[in-house]
Amino acid sequence: xxxxxxxxxxxxxxxxxxxxxxxxxxxxxxxxxxxxxxxxxxxxxxxxxxxxxxxxxxxxxxxxxxxxxxxxxxxxxxxxxxxxxxxxxxxxxxxxxxxxxxxxxxxxxxxxxxxxxxxxxxxxxxxxxxxxxxxxxxxxxxxxxxxxxxxxxxxxxxxxxxxxxxxxxxxxxxxxxxxxxxxxxxxxxxxxxxxxxxxxxxxxxxxxxxxxxxxxxxxxxxxxxxxxxxxxxxxxxxxxxxxxxxxxxx
Amino acid sequence: xxxxxxxxxxxxxxxxxxxxxxxxxxxxxxxxxxxxxxxxxxxxxxxxxxxxxxxxxxxxxxxxxxxxxxxxxxxxxxxxxxxxxxxxxxxxxxxxxxxxxxxxxxxxxxxxxxxxxxxxxxxxxxxxxxxxxxxxxxxxxxxxxxxxxxxxxxxxxxxxxxxxxxxxxxxxxxxxxxxxxxxxxxxxxxxxxxxxxxxxxxxxxxxxxxxxxxxxxxxxxxxxxxxxxxxxxxxxxxxxxxxxxxxxxxxxxxxxxxxxxxxxxxxxxxxxxxxxxxxxxxxxxxxxxxxxxxxxxxxxxxxxxxxxxxxxxxxxxxxxxxxxxxxxxxxxxxxxxxxxxxxxxxxxxxxxxxxxxxxxxxxxxxxxxxxxxxxxxxxxxxxxxxxxxxxxxxxxxxxxxxxxxxxxxxx
Ligand SMILES: Nc1ncnc2c1ncn2[C@@H]1O[C@H](COP(=O)(O)OP(=O)(O)OP(=O)(O)O)[C@@H](O)[C@H]1O
Ligand SMILES: [Mg+2]
Numbered sequence: 201x202x203x204x205x206x207x208x209x210x211x212x213x214x215x216x217x218x219x220x221x222x223x224x225x226x227x228x229x230x231x232x233x234x235x236x237x238x239x240x241x242x243x244x245x246x247x248x249x250x251x252x253x254x255x256x257x258x259x260x261x262x263x264x265x266x267x268x269x270x271x272x273x274x275x276x277x278x279x280x281x282x283x284x285x286x287x288x289x290x291x292x293x294x295x296x297x298x299x300x301x302x303x304x305x306x307x308x309x310x311x312x313x314x315x316x317x318x319x320x321x322x323x324x325x326x327x328x329x330x331x332x333x334x335x336x337x338x339x340x341x342x343x344x345x346x347x348x349x350x351x352x353x354x355x356x357x358x359x360x361x362x363x364x365x366x367x368x369x370x371x372x373x374x375x376x377x378x379x380x381x382x383x384x385x386x387x388x389x390x391x392x393x394x395x396x397x398x399x400x401x402x403x404x405x406x407x408x409x410x411x412x413x414x415x416x417x418x419x420x421x422x423x424x425x426x427x428x429x430x431x432x433x434x435x436x437x438x439x440x441x442x443x444x445x446x447x448x449x450x
Numbered sequence: 451x452x453x454x455x456x457x458x459x460x461x462x463x464x465x466x467x468x469x470x471x472x473x474x475x476x477x478x479x480x481x482x483x484x485x486x487x488x489x490x491x492x493x494x495x496x497x498x499x500x501x502x503x504x505x506x507x508x509x510x511x512x513x514x515x516x517x518x519x520x521x522x523x524x525x526x527x528x529x530x531x532x533x534x535x536x537x538x539x540x541x542x543x544x545x546x547x548x549x550x551x552x553x554x555x556x557x558x559x560x561x562x563x564x565x566x567x568x569x570x571x572x573x574x575x576x577x578x579x580x581x582x583x584x585x586x587x588x589x590x591x592x593x594x595x596x597x598x599x600x601x602x603x604x605x606x607x608x609x610x611x612x613x614x615x616x617x618x619x620x621x622x623x624x625x626x627x628x629x630x631x632x633x634x635x636x637x638x639x640x641x642x643x644x645x646x647x648x649x650x651x652x653x654x655x656x657x658x659x660x661x662x663x664x665x666x667x668x669x670x671x672x673x674x675x676x677x678x679x680x681x682x683x684x685x686x687x688x689x690x691x692x693x694x695x696x697x698x699x700x701x702x703x704x705x706x707x708x709x710x711x712x713x714x715x716x717x718x719x720x721x722x723x724x725x726x727x728x729x730x731x732x733x734x735x736x737x738x739x740x741x742x743x744x745x746x747x748x749x750x751x752x753x754x755x756x757x758x759x760x761x762x763x764x765x766x767x768x769x770x771x772x773x774x775x776x777x778x779x780x781x782x783x784x785x786x787x788x789x790x791x792x793x794x795x796x797x798x799x800x801x802x803x804x805x806x807x808x809x810x811x812x813x814x815x816x817x818x819x820x821x822x823x824x825x826x827x828x829x830x831x832x833x834x835x836x837x838x839x840x841x842x843x844x845x846x847x848x849x850x851x852x853x854x855x856x857x858x859x860x861x
Contacts, residue, residue, distance in 0.1 A: 279775055280855040300779050306854075307777020318772050318858065322466060334455060335777040379776070 225291075226387060226418055227253040227276060232285035234271050234441075245271040246282070247441045253420065255386070258413045260432035261422045268441040269422045270315070273391045276420065277312050278302050290386070307335050311380030313390035315422075317372045319364040325351060325375045326360040332383040350382040351375070354408065370401035377408065381417075388412060391422045406431055460790040463762070464797070474758045475798035478837070481747030482802025482830055483809065488740045490810045490820040497821050509692045510588050510685040510722075513537065513545075513699060517718025534716045535707075536679035544706045545682065551695035555684035556582035557664055559674050566660060567633045568621040576617060577659040578634060580667020580674075586612075588685045596628045596643035604663035611639040614657035615647040634660070637670055649819075696721055748833070751798065752841040759791050759845035770849050771857025780850040787846035788839055795838025799831045 234246040245268045253259055261269050274280040275287060278294060287294045289305065297305070306312075311332075319328045329347040338346070351360055354374040364372055373393060380388055390409070394402035406428060413419050421432060429435050430449070437445035464471045515537060520530035542557055549555070563575040585591075586598040595618075599610050611632065618627035618641070631638050639662065648656035668674040686695035696719055703717055763770070770783055803822075810820040 274855050277775070279858070300781075303774070303777050303779040303782075306775060312775055314775075314858075318768075318775070320769060320772060322462075331773065332776045335773070335779070335782060337452075340455075383777075 224255040225252050226255045226257075226289070228288040229275075230286040230288075232275065232282045232287060234268070234275065234280070235283040244441050246275075249285075249438075249441070249443055251436065251443060251446060253418065255418055256413075256416055257418055257420075258409075258431075258433045259420045259436060260429035260434070261420065261436045261438060262424060262426075262429050263438035263444070265424070267438045269438055270391055271441075272438065273389055273420070273422055276387075277310050277389050278305050279312070303335070307332055308383060309386050311383070311385035311388045313373070313376050313380045313388070313393050315392040315395050317364070317376045319372060319375060319379075321364055324361050324363055325356060325367065325378075328364070328375055329379045329382050332379065336383055346382055347378075350378040353381070354378045370397050370404070373397060373401070373405065374408075377405070381412070385417075387418045387420065389420050392424070393421060394423065394425060394428055402428070456785050456789045457793065459786055460793040463790050464794055470758065471794060471797075474754055475751070475794065475801065477747055477754050478751035478795055478798030478834065479802045479805065481744045481751050482799050482834065483805040484747060485741065485744035486803055486806030486822060486826070486830060487809050487813070487820075488744065489826055490806060490822045491813060491818070492736075492740075493823055493826070494814070494818055494820040498819055509689045509695075510683060511692075511696055511699070512720045513682040513684065513703065514718045514720060515679065515681065517715065518720070520718065530716075533714075534718075536675060537681055537717065539674075539680065541703065541706050542680065542682055545684070545699060545702055548702055549684075549695070549698055551687050551691045551698050553685045553687045554584050554588050555682055556584035556588060557680035557682055558582070558585055559664060559667060559678045559680045560671065562677070564634060564660075566617065566621070568631065571621055573617060573620055573658070575658070578662065578667075579659070580662045580664040580671075580678075582664045585683055588683050592646035594644045594646040596641070598643050599663050604665050607665045607669050608663065609637065609639045609666060610642045610663065612643040612645065612661040613641055614645050614655075614659040616655055616657040617660060618644045632660070635670065639666075692721075748837060751795075752837045755791055755795055755838060755841040756845060758794075759787060759842050760848070762790070763787065763845045763849040766849075767852065767857045767860035770852050771854055771860065774852070774854040775858060783852075784846045784850040787849050788842045791842025791846070792835045792838035795834045795841065796831060799834030802834075803827055803830060 229252070230250050232246055232249040233244065236243040236245060249272065261272065263269050271280070275282055278289070278297075281295065290309065294302070294305075319325075320331070323331075326344070326347050329350050330343050333343040333346060348357065348360060351357055354377055356371060356374055356378065359367060359371060362371075364375070367375065377390075377393070380390075388409075393409075394405055397405065402425075409419055409421065410431060419432075421428065423429050433450040434448050435445070436443060437447075515534050516530050520526050520534070537557075539557070542555065545552065546555055559580045561577050561579040564578040566573050566576050566578070583599055583601050583604055586593075591598060591612075594615065596612075598612055599608075602608075603610050613627070613632075617632075621627065621632060622630050627641050627644060630641050632641065633639070639660075645657065645659075662670070664674070664680070668678070671678055674680055684695070684699060686692040700715065700719055704715065707716060709716065770778075773783065773786075807822060810822060814820050
C-alpha cells in the first residue's frame with residue numbers, strides 16, 4: 201500500500217500561507233496546464249497554475265463561469281491528471297502514482313463534495329455514506345456505526361434509510377458531505393456546495409464547514425457566491441484558467 | 451471489498467432489473483435445461499443397464515453359440531454359422547461337472563414373441579422362453595407373488611409358468627392371475643408365480659414375458675434345437691474369481707469341443723463387461739452429438755450475457771465514476787461486474803437445473819427412469835459460473851478501465 205511521506209527530498213520548498221495553517225504543505229501545484237483538444241483547436245482550461253495549500257487552511261476558489269475552477273478541483277482531488285506540470289500531494293508526485301495508489305488517496309486523503317451531489321440513486325443515505333468505508337476494507341459493523349455517526353453529525357440521523365430521491369436538495373448535499381467526511385480525509389474539497397441550495401440551507405452548510413475547519417480539517421471550496429467565499433481565510437481568484445489573485449483575508 | 455459484499459452488490463443489481471435479467475438468461479436456461487435433460491435420460495438409461503447387469507448378477511456370464519465378434523460383418527457371420535455348432539446339454543453337463551469356479555449354471559432357450567391366450571382374451575408379442583429353475587437364482591429374479599418352478603416340475607415337464615406383471619394384469623384384470631390358466635398354442639398352463647414389475651424402457655415393456663420350465667418348453671415347441679437350442683447362464687463363485695471362471699468355462703468348452711491350440715473359439719462367451727462396452731460404444735457417440743446442441747445454446751447464452759453486461763456498464767458509467775471517486779480500485783470495479791455476470795449465469799444454471807429436474811419427473815413417469823448425478827449438477831453450475839465470468843470479462847475490464855472524471859461526466 202502507498203505510504204504518505206512528510207516533505208521529502210525533491211519536494212519544492214513549502215511557503216507559509218494562511219492564518220491557521222500548521223506549516224506543512226499539503227498541496228503543491230507547479231506550472232499546471234490542462235489542455236483539451238477540440239478538433240484542431242486547443243482549449244486551455246488551466247494555464248500555468250502554481251500555488252500551495254498548507255494543512256489546516258480554509259481556501260475559497262472563485263472566478264467566472266468557465267474559468268477552470270472545477271477543472272482545478274478535479275486535479276486536486278486526483279480524479280483528473282494535468283496535461284503539463286507537477287502536482288505534489290503530501291510530498292508525493294501524483295503523476296508517479298499507480299492507479300491503486302490514486303484510488304487510495306481518493307479513499308483516505310480526500311473527501312469530495314460534488315456540485316451535483318453524485319449520490320448512488322439506488323442506495324440509501326446510509327449505504328452512500330458507507331461507500332468510502334467499504335473501499336477502505338472496513339468490516340460491516342464498524343462501518344455502519346461510523347456512517348450513522350457521520351449522518352448524525354450533519355443532522356440526518358433520522359433519514360438513514362431514505363434514498364436520494366426521498367431527500368430534499370439540502371439533505372442530499374448533507375449526505376454528500378457526510379460521505380466526504382466519514383473516512384476522516386485530510387482534505388475536504390467542495391465544488392459549489394451551496395449552488396443548489398436556498399440561502400438558509402447554505403448558511404447551515406457553511407456553518408458546518410466552519411466547524412470542520414475549527415476541528416483542524418483542510419478545506420477547499422469552489423464558489424461564485426461572495427458571502428460563501430468571505431468565510432474562507434484565503435481566496436484564490438481564477439480567470440481564463442490563470443490565477444488572477446491569491447489573497448489572505450484573515 | 452470482500453466476497454459477501456460484492457455478492458450482495460451483484461444480487462441487488464440483478465434484482466433491480468428482474469425482467470431483463472430473466473430474459474438475458476433464457477438462452478442459458480434453455481441450454482442448461484436441454485443439457486441436463488439429455489444427460490439425465492442417458493444417465494437413467496445407463497443406470498438401468500447397469501441394474502440389468504447387476505440383476506443378471508455382476509458376476510454372471512452366458513455361453514452362446516455366437517460371440518459379438520462374429521457379427522462384425524457378413525463374412526464373419528457366414529464363417530461363424532459354418533463353424534459354430536449349437537450348444538448341447540452334453541456340454542452343459544460337462545461344464546457343470548468339471549468347473550471349479552462356477553457357482554451355478556443353467557440353460558435357457560427361446561424368448562421369441564408368441565401369442566398367449568386366456569379364454570377369449572389374447573395377448574400378442576409376449577416373450578416366451580424356457581428356463582431351468584436355477585436361472586431364477588442366477589438372475590436374482592424378484593418374485594412379487596407365488597414362486598418360481600422347481601426341479602421336479604422341470605424334470606416332469608409340468609405345465610406351469612412364471613409370468614411378468616403385464617401378462618398377469620392384462621389377462622387377469624381382477625388380480626386373480628396366480629393359480630389362473632393361460633394357453634399357448636392350444637396348451638394350457640397354470641400360473642404359479644409373477645415377477646415384480648420392472649416398467650418400460652424406450653417403449654420396450656419389461657414385464658411382458660412368460661417363462662416355462664425348459665423341458666416343458668422343449669416338448670411344447672418341438673425340441674430344443676435350431677432356433678430353440680439352449681444357451682447357458684452361469685455365475686462365478688465370487689466377484690474375485692469371475693475372470694478366472696470365464697476363462698475356465700472357455701477352456702472347458704474348448705476341451706469338450708476338441709479345439710486345437712491356436713484355433714478360434716467356435717462359441718461365444720458374453721460377460722457384463724461386453725454389454726457395458728457395447729453400451730459405451732452406442733452412447734459415446736450419441737452423447738457427443740446430443741450434447742453439441744446445448745453447448746451451442748450455452749455459447750449463445752454467454753454472448754447475450756456479455757451484451758447485457760456491456761449495456762449495464764454503459765448505463766452505470768456514472769455509478770462507476772462515483773465509486774472510483776470514493777476510492778474504488780480497478781480491481782474492485784472489475785470484481786463487481788465479474789461477480790454480477792457470474793451470479794447472473796449461475797442463477798440461469800440453477801433455474802435450468804430445476805427445470806431439468808421437473809422435466810425429468812415427467813420423463814420418468816412416461817418413458818424411462820432419469821437420473822441427474824450430483825456431480826453433473828455441480829459441474830453444470832460451475833460451468834455456468836465460468837461462462838458468466840468469461841462473458842463478463844470484457845465488459846468488466848471496460849468498466850474498471852474507465853477514467854474517473856469522464857465516468858462522472860456521463861449522463
Ligand atoms: N471535458 C472537457 N472537454 C473540453 N472542454 C472542457 C472539458 N471540461 C471543461 N472544459 C472547458 O474548460 C473550461 C473550464 O471548465 P470548468 O468546468 O473548469 O469551469 P468552471 O470554472 O468550473 O465553471 P462553472 O463556474 O460554470 O462551473 C471551460 O471552458 C470548459 O468548456
Ligand atoms: Mg464548475
